Amino acid sequence: MSKKIIFLFLSLMFLVQAVCSASVPTVRDFRYSILKASADENYLHMEIKLDSVNQKYNLQVNPDNNKQLLLTIFNTRLKNDNLKQIDLDGTIAQQISFQQKGNDIQAVISLPYNAGLADYKSHLLSQERHLSGSALTIDVKKMPNKPNNMSLSAVAGHTIVLDPGHGGSDSGAVGPDGIMEKTITLAVAQKVYNILVSNGAAVVMTRTTDKDVYAPNDSAAEELQARVNVAEFLKNTDIFISIHANSFTNPTANGTETFYYGPSYQGQQLASFVQSEMIQANGLTDRGTSEANFYVLKHTSMPSILIELAFISNYNEESLLNSDTFQTLMAQAICRGINKYFQAE
């Protein structure tokens, strides 16, 4: 009797297989997950389940829109209408949508950034003996630090002076682990510079290396006036942004804040846009925006702000400030804030 059942079962299997192979191959299912490639790098792992094997496909960056990957699966149909549009993680990729195009299925994967060749890879897994069909697997990797691809159209044509605080003989505040403020401010300013320039702004930095702007061991007034001069001697400087890290005797002091020169309404606006973007990005304590009579704020004639990224005297924030990921996050946030300021103008 058991032999009979096995025979019946096998016959049924052959029948099912014959019916399946006679029909048009279909896309049956889609799923995705986020996997870790390294400590600070994730990738999006997508699996498109097919009921056929050796399915021909093609994956490429959309030549007309670099924020899209186009996947064509030749000679297939969608089995399930639920697969037409699926939201993805939102950070690495936003959405995949499947569409029937003649005999083929075209899937459009929308990305939040321009895709380069190094940003994605794909492969087709062959059928396993006990499975019916195959899976088309696409891994989309987001390159860390892609600030150059941020689209901030409102900064184009504006002249911006960036002032990385301290430098050279003046290390600025030094954290419990020995990290110097002058190093952090320059690293963040350089990232801000790259983003703004790639979006069409004219950007000048008061210093681009580890040096005093006026002279080694100069007076504070000489040094700060030299920084102000960079902005004042340029034609049409629209805004001046000084970047610092905070410090306090109490090591628990923490958070992000932005200063502006009181009488300047535009300075206040700029400060609040930048502050709000930074807090959204870093999740640290929001110390808000405040008026201050700091030399570089008071002596610049254009709207100017002084950013305190976080407390270098706080052990946790010192280590954040020293990480490339945090620096990038902050640089991007500052640029978004600047963009919003020019948008609102």
Ligand SMILES: [Zn+2]
């Ligand atoms: Zn400082």
